[in-house]
Amino acid sequence: MRGGGSGRPSHNPESMDMNTASPLLQVRDLVTQVATPDGARTVVDRLSFDLKRGETLCIAGESGSGKSMTVLSLMQLLPKNLARVAGGSAIMNGRDILKLDEGQMRGVRGRHIGMIFQEPMTSLNPILTIGRQLAEAVGSRSGLSGAAMAQRCKELLDEVQISDAARRLLQYPHELSGGMRQRVMIAMALAQKPEILIADEPTTALDVTVQAQILALIRKLQAENGVSVILITHDMGVVAEMADHVMVMNKGKDVEHGPLREVFHHPKDDYTRKLLAAVPRLGEMTGTDRPKRAPAQARAEEEAEKAAPVLEVDDLVVRFDIKGGILQRPVRRVHAVEGVSFTVGRSETLSLVGESGCGKSTTGKALLNLVPWSGGIRIGGKSTRGLSRAAMRPVLRDIQMIFQDPYASLDPRMRVGDLVAEPLVIHGVASGSELKDRVEYLFRRVGLSAEQMRRYPHEFSGGQRQRICIARALSLSPKLIVADESVAALDVSIQAQVLDLLQDIQNETGISYLFISHDMAVVEQISHRVAVMYAGRFVEMGTRAQVFENPQHNYTRKLMDAVPIADADRERRLFLPNEGELPSPVKPLDYAPPLSVRREVGNGHVVWQEAKVA
Template identity: 75%
Template sequence: MNQSHQKEPWKRETNGGADATATTSLAVNDLSVQVATPDGPKLVVDRLSFDLPEGRTLCIAGESGSGKSMTALALMQLLPRPMARIAGGSAMLDGEDLLTLPESRMRQVRGRKIGMIFQEPMTSLNPVLSIGTQLKGAITAHGELAGRAAGARALELLDQVQIPEPRRRLEQYPHELSGGMRQRIVIAMALAQHSKILIADEPTTALDVTVQAQILALIRKLQVDHGIAVMMITHDMGVVAEMADQVLVMKHGRRVEHGSSAEVFDNPREDYTRKLLAAVPRLGEMTGTDAPKRAKGAEAAQAKAADEAPMVEVRDLTVRFDIRGGILQRPVSRVHAVEGISFTVGRGETLSLVGESGCGKSTTGKALLNLIPWQGDVKVNGRSTRGLGAKAMRPVLRDVQMIFQDPYASLDARMRVGDIVAEPLVIHGLAQGSELNERVAYLLERVGLSPDQMRRYPHEFSGGQRQRICIARALSLSPKLIVADESVAALDVSIQAQVLDLLQDIQDETGISYLFISHDMAVVEQISHRVAVMYMGRFVEMGSRRHIFENPQHSYTKKLIEAVPVADPHRPRRDFVAKAEDLPSPVHPLDYVPPQTRVRDLGGRHLVWEVEG
């Protein structure tokens, strides 16, 4: 496709129905980015051109590794040097070429003129500095606010991104917050200086659907109030449909399609774009069916599983964390992360846990592997894990593996990818020599990577590719249960579909069980046999996939489903702004007694929990 820079007027329908054009805020012409590889220099962004008008949103879509994030980093002059460099082109903003500005000038541009939301919330936050220190640093970077004014602005930003107890959050550190909370902090930092342009690199990947809807509504409000231009990089085509005025599709560093949101969704010109749209999971497409989308012989498998002992049995699981304070660091309050939940996961079954960030989903998964202290009773493959130490847990971990939420933090940056995938096999003495290499190559191929990439390090891969490495490692021991904590959240839609196919194929072949933790309701609908909805550490509803999505009974379940973005640009854009009280705190005094709940059994293992009184 012709890559020449075209000055096309950007038009969208206003409230009055007339076409309106917008002044160009950022003009990118023939941008090229080159990286060094063992085989020589390679262009990862190849003569890319586009305009970003004031008050408009350009969504850049494409598969993992297509050059989306490298484009954003090049515009901010944040490319990892000397591995990557700008090889040509221009990016004009207010009469200046961003690609040629000296670092001293770029420090003034970053934050004040262009804010950026990075893809990895944990790695973009300093682990040794408190949230307050980092947020106030972003506010005071250009000397416009200081002291109490900066503190007030920090609280205002946390309130804007719907973080509960903002004053307490300012004193916490990144590791004390959930993935979704960390992403909201990063968004708040990007908004700190009222930038003219906001570059959002997968800004809602780590967020549950309700907070995602709130953040998208917040970004739209900022556009209306301040005329901010947004360049949004995302693999979620529902978000593209919800946000985009224009869509730019990239493949192998090149622009393959560029047009209005309606044009791209209704009449895509390129096969590659049609492939992306076809891979989008759409909420409601499973209506009228009982089994997961890709399951083979699901009814027979479920009947067999019902006659066998469950793979996982959990009774009254409770996880609480003390918050210490004062000179003696005594407990002053307590986080009620998980509060007395019970469930089973059958053999060959997928049970999905859904709910908002901080509701206890990931904590539940970690408790199953004894990674955190817990109370209650947990049995894995008939064996109780209560009180087991690291050595005693080793046989259990042959049967249970976990795919963690943050793909970068869970990979050792000093190890090559081949060694990372091979490590579980080496620890358990299952393979060595050529057999080990063959097994690693096979695992990488199964998750869509090349065996030639075995000698690379994690930082040389995109976020989606790193998540695929994590999945390959989890599959290495052929476990009986995988706890998948947001295992496809970082993947673009086509690779996501491939990984979901892979997980389902493995389940059909081996009878593996999954505890699938996700905020993507459309994905959950496709892969689940049963779904459990969590809110503030408790279950509020549990039932078959069909019960939860076609006949939800609890108001919170209905709220989650209504918040899912739909891949339809013609659907009216929603204003979904939650009130502060919609996000209650799980922190309570030491003498707090949790309220009692009663369970309504609606039949067919469809349960709804209600607070008594």
Template identity: 60%
Template sequence: MLEIAGLCVSVRGEDGEREVVSDLSLTLKRGETLCIAGESGSGKSMTALAIMQLLPQPAARISSGMIQLGEIDLATLNERQMQRIRGDRIAMIFQEPMTSLNPVLSIGRQLTESIEAHTDLSSAEARRRAIEALKAVRISEADSRLKQFPHELSGGMRQRVMIAMALALKPDVLIADEPTTALDVTVQGEVLELLRDLQREHGTSIILITHDMGVVAEMADRVIVMRHGRMVEEGKVADIFARPRADYTRELLAAVPRIGTGAGRQDLGQTIPKTLNQVALVDDLHVGFDLRGGFFGQVNRRVHAVEGVSFSIAPHETLALVGESGCGKSTTAKALAGLVPYQGDIVIGGRNLSGLGRDERKAVRRDVQMIFQDPYASLDPRMRVGDLVAEPLLIHGIASKQERRERVATLFERVGLSADQMDLYPHEFSGGQRQRICIARALALRPKLIIADESVSALDVSVQARVLDLLKELQREFGIAYLFISHDMAVVENISDRVAVMYLGQIVEMGTRDQVFSNPRHPYTKRLIEAVPVPDPAKRRPRFARLDQEIPSPTRKIGEPPPKLTLKDVGNGHLVAAS
């Protein structure tokens, strides 16, 4: 279906032109899934953009090579000729659906646009095909969805719309660039299963670009491993995992977190009294957001984001809060950090935030710091990173200017950076380095509790492993407690002491790491663990059971209470919800 020979892609920068893809050759057969794996900057996405002739102009260009689709060399086509092929014979699913979909056009308009551009169908016929495409990707009430806009859909549904758009014209080749990186593990399982179904039905050839080796093991027939723009290894998926030849491939596979490999930990729930020595105590936490509607904009509905959540965190302990997007994990974290209004009790270091004045709250919040998911969005691009790390000290009036600089230099060295890098700007660092800067900033005030909100989900697997090792090392050294928020169950199993599972704003299961992973009792917890792709082709599951509908909405009419759940102890502090 597709053959690439000697592809070179060059990018022009301040220092002249350099190659970001060098001498790449590959073939793709009908009905085959070829995975291109590697870290950020390895040239995976630039290869995909070169195939689609979507390289950013004029900075990037194909300097040499052939891209043969059937009898056509795509590298020789002009834009008008490429428009007839792009979307029709070859289509692409991008990584972030929210930025790939036009926010001011309805889903229906965006779906029918490409159908009308490549066929002679009437508007009514194009609409019918768009509805069929949405049904094919298991979107309920497809007819009414056409009128909705991207922001009205969940992340999983937006990604399915992108897949429907790509497959509406039944292309010969589908390029999926990190299609599941930002998705919850259960939605990821559904999307991967959907791609397999559509491949079986239409014989579509798939190029799947990813840094997740679990997804590679789950989906690939063949694998290409790239590094620094070059192919370092190619082979059948079973051979790559069982007998990797390149050192880099072995390093990549060794860094993959696997469920069942987490180091043994003491049962903190049994050894530390519940009422003593707690860094943080959350009791009956409620967070809701009013929605306005109607002609006069009156409050008529309420989002029950967090409903009756209680837990505690001890020194040296990592409590993982897991669940799908929209379950209330990040809202709980924001309430704990004082970023959203709440009802209930939050006690930090023995002091209840509800009864404190503004200055007292500011003092107590020194003990709680946060590491956000996107390090680049967390860092002011106009400030030097040394000033960013020193900012918390400046806000709280701690130390002189020279002392602050010395402390920041020490923090940089502690997180694996050099003091010489303090005068650089955020854009001059890699993603993993930026996350280390965020960790240094969180450590600046020597907090008792650090909230890590999806702090490694966007990182490559090898960078992720290094950041997790750093967090564990800092915990051993400083006695910090972590509230670790994630939807990646394999990562959670490797770092947590206790685990709390959230669903629709409530905790449905909580216990030690071993209790939850070895003996999950709630159906939702079981589904989360089953959804994790195993990084071993020999253990590839035959199918992943998809849900027929989206997770119910936490939005209810004013006065309508959410379903009440009671946590029951099923043994040794293992709590499971009962309706």
């Protein structure tokens, strides 16, 4: 990609005197190879692009397209003995950084090129405080130590809008939320005021509200410091929010590049068009009564309305005691879910939406007795209150769960065919040839072949692993599936395929879903009804049309406003304020939750507001 850029002068006084119109970084014919049992395989294939000062280049594409391998090659962070740069050049400040030795590269990393990694929890050292890790990022060459170093670290946290920065310096990574940890990573990447900031999927695992804040923060810091940005993402909505130029990668190759509007309005490659078409767009369901792939006729829904609910939840409460002291007695209490009530009908999808920590996943786990709870839960009309593990087993045939991370929920030592067969064996549903035939049918049903049953989880892509999890959840023909962020980590095209599969199964079998998500655009496509959660409570609930076309609660509107839109002409949101984290669910033992006032908007559309104390 050549040309473009904002032409801002470099802010780094140590960089070489260069014409601001010339590229800050010139990559030519980059080739990266990885070792396989069958020999070297090319994962980055003759890639060339320019990055100008102050410009944002977005490298887009699905997982496995070579995006991360490209920047790891530039930073010389490839896993040794497994991958290598096999050719090409990367000229920055008159030097080919691909030819530098490790000692020279240590002078480039952080000082000239900073990097934000995808998962901050695995990138931060869990046994060091935030202050210690920031001090390491600032570096000994800064000449700072003691109180001066502590002040500089506090300033960095202030720059990335972390509240109570002095206290955060003394905390450990596990004590911070995902959004805060990502802000720490940004602070570390900018600690030495680099000329280039590389952000590798920096918002993939974040809620849409936190994602919007992080993206706005990167734009703000870029404008203030004149830094150039290479942003890696598979989300074309994020591309539209951030990019000056776009490079689309597929199978290690640059299949399309150019200015943002040119790529979005006149895509030349079929792969680019596929990526853009797969992006769920908030508002595209306006005026429709049913989910995107629901049958044209509403007969199934009319029959479902007459049937008894598959799931009934009354005043669900989930709390966890935190113990301390020598006797390990309860000292505080986590109020995870407070007074939640809802029903799910046959062939209905009820979506629970909200930010991380609001209680969505805990609600889903309570339905399967995976966490202690109080209140009322009835599945297929049968109460599960007080049931032992043995008594709960037949109930679990009617309710199954799809977890967020398919790789973590599949035993890596078992073949996937055995994993799908396991529930059938445990419940004594099938054996022998009948079991084999049933598993083969389930594999075909989710778009996989019978030949793949003998493979292990690591031999599949993320989308294929999620299909295996869906097959396992369907094995017992349940009445209800709890899908907990089941597409959150998938590329948009794979996400669309999995969502289509879930809806096709619902249309054919009449199964019901409790769909847990923080992505409002996805929720709009798949839902019949929507419940919005905040700090352990429902704040709004209604049909898809009611909640999305006439939102009543401020928090609902905030979630929808934060969704990135894949529209190159849309005015970008500037410098969103950091509105802070959700209220902490950890309370004193004598804490009494405030009452919520229920208000009927009309025809099942309900809003809850916290009661005001006189």
